Amino acid sequence: MPKFSDAEKEFIRQKLMQEGERLFVSFGIKKVSIDEIVQATGIAKGSFYSFYQSKEHLYMDIAGNLQMRMWQEMDEFLNENRSLPPRELCKQCFLWMFDELQRYPMLKQANGETADYLYRKLPREVIEAHTKDDSHELVKLQEYGVRFKCGIEIATKTLQTLAISFLNLQQDNAEDQRTIMGIILDGVLKEIVSDEND
Structure with missing residues (x-):
């Protein structure tokens, strides 16, 4: 599991929420993949799972x-x-x-x-x-x-x-x-x- 500072965690969480909202609005929840979310956010897929299941x-x-x-x-x-x-x-x-x-x-x-x-x-x-x-x-x-x-x-x-x-x-x-x-x-x-x- 990646180690992030508190500031990094907050930055990544905000980025996930911002890009997630943009993608969900554009394509709907069913059509958006985790791969698309992490690509838009610029984090590794494993890092995504440090934040969300x-x-x-x-x-x-x-x-x-x-x-x-x-x-x-x-x-x-x-x-x-x-x-x-x-x-x-x-x-x-x-x-x-x-x-x-x-x-x-x-x-x-x-x-x-x-x-x-x-x-x-x-x-x-x-x-x-x-x-x-x-x-x-x-x-x-x-x-x-x-x-x-x-x-x-x-x-x-x-x-x-x-x-x-x-x-x-x-x-x-x-x-x-x-x-x-x-x-x-x-x-x-x-x-x-x-x-x-x-």
């Missing part, structure tokens, strides 16, 4: 970092809209996130097929860790008065399923997509979020 692990690390950036920006959105009723705040937050995906092409192009592929390729604990990250954001919504009728885990999985479904709507025109998302969100949020009028 597979390209799927790299993909999840990149996706997690992109989501973290989006969630930090979500704090500002929530602060600006905290006067909305809880259900409407959730709905507008969800729609805001989908608008924000334009700035994150790798997240935007993920869909049900990508999710199925990752579920097959990654260990269950990696997927569960990603679910826990998402659930932290739902806990944050509670700080803004949102109360879930079900547990956070069920709410998280429900909203993750919706997110993947919405990504599959990207072929529709923007107006139809937003209408469909609004109808589905209204129905789902009525079931999982308590509102002031309940």
Whole structure:
């Protein structure tokens, strides 16, 4: 196993994430090989495995970092809209996130097929860790008065399923997509979020 200084490790990790994101956006996760990643990064294949077990692990690390950036920006959105009723705040937050995906092409192009592929390729604990990250954001919504009728885990999985479904709507025109998302969100949020009028 190669020996790297802490600075070298950080440089290589950042390069892997940068080039990995570029390749995944250009070709999709299935078509990108580890050989292509290491060639773009300028490291040996053995060095790649010092950082990641597979390209799927790299993909999840990149996706997690992109989501973290989006969630930090979500704090500002929530602060600006905290006067909305809880259900409407959730709905507008969800729609805001989908608008924000334009700035994150790798997240935007993920869909049900990508999710199925990752579920097959990654260990269950990696997927569960990603679910826990998402659930932290739902806990944050509670700080803004949102109360879930079900547990956070069920709410998280429900909203993750919706997110993947919405990504599959990207072929529709923007107006139809937003209408469909609004109808589905209204129905789902009525079931999982308590509102002031309940």
